[in-house]
Amino acid sequence: EPEVTQTPSHQVTQMGQEVILRCVPISNHLYFYWYRQILGQKVEFLVSFYNNEISEKSEIFDDQFSVERPDGSNFTLKIRSTKLEDSAMYFCASNLVVQQFFGPGTRLTVL
Amino acid sequence: QKEVEQDPGPLSVPEGAIVSLNCTYSNSAFQYFMWYRQYSRKGPELLMYTYSSGNKEDGRFTAQVDKSSKYISLFIRDSQPSDSATYLCAMITGSNTGNQFYFGTGTSLTVIP
Structure with missing residues (x-):
């Protein structure tokens, strides 16, 4: 069964450093998303991506964040200058129509 | 007012019980309604989704929507x-162009053997 994959599973970084989180969505899907979940809190929408451009973004998705689909398979989230409060699980998701499938997440720890 | 409200629980029930999980929402434009299950430190897994008001059944799970x-x-x-x-409940206004999925906070359920 096809699935969304994410790498790395855990990323530890120093405050102020840049990180890139990687995702491989399900191959025939058209819509791609990034979500964040701070430990013990709700899943928060960051951004959606369709047809090689951002469709929607939340107020969390400020100038330090960017997304890219550099080739036909990968979908990346870049955080330019990480802050302590960026520590969270980051989930990638994709869908063709309504059914949205999530990856296993990348745990980002900012020290 | 939050877009989607969900009682976070926790909810603890004995094995064999019937569990009822609920969400309310404020945006009447929501059309699709989803339920996800999330195990600890894992990504949400889609259980069911519905489009219209009414019931949808899948095995032991029934989703109900009252628009x-x-x-x-x-x-x-x-x-x-x-x-x-x-x-987790989630909902969207439409199925095109990467609509934002709005999630509830999630209800923690424990089923005691």
Whole structure:
């Protein structure tokens, strides 16, 4: 069964450093998303991506964040200058129509 | 007012009980309603989705939507310890162009053997 994959599973970084989180969505899907979940809190929408451009973004998705689909398979989230409060699980998701499938997440720890 | 409200629980029930999980919402433009299950430190897993008002059944799970009351429910019959997880409701206004999915906070469920 096809699935969304994410790498790395855990990323530890120093405050102020840049990180890139990687995702491989399900191959025939058209819509791609990034979500964040701070430990013990709700899943928060960051951004959606369709047809090689951002469709929607939340107020969390400020100038330090960017997304890219550099080739036909990968979908990346870049955080330019990480802050302590960026520590969270980051989930990638994709869908063709309504059914949205999530990856296993990348745990980002900012020290 | 939050777009989607969900009682975070925690909810603890004995094995075999019927569980009722609920969400309310404020945006009448929501058309699609989803229930996800999330095990600890894992990504959400889609259980069911519905489009219109009414009931949809899948095995031990029944999703119910009442658009007039802006209220959705997930019922779990004959609950099992393996159902212990956090259950998230989510909804979107449409199915095109990467609409934002709005999630509830999740309800933590424990089924006690």
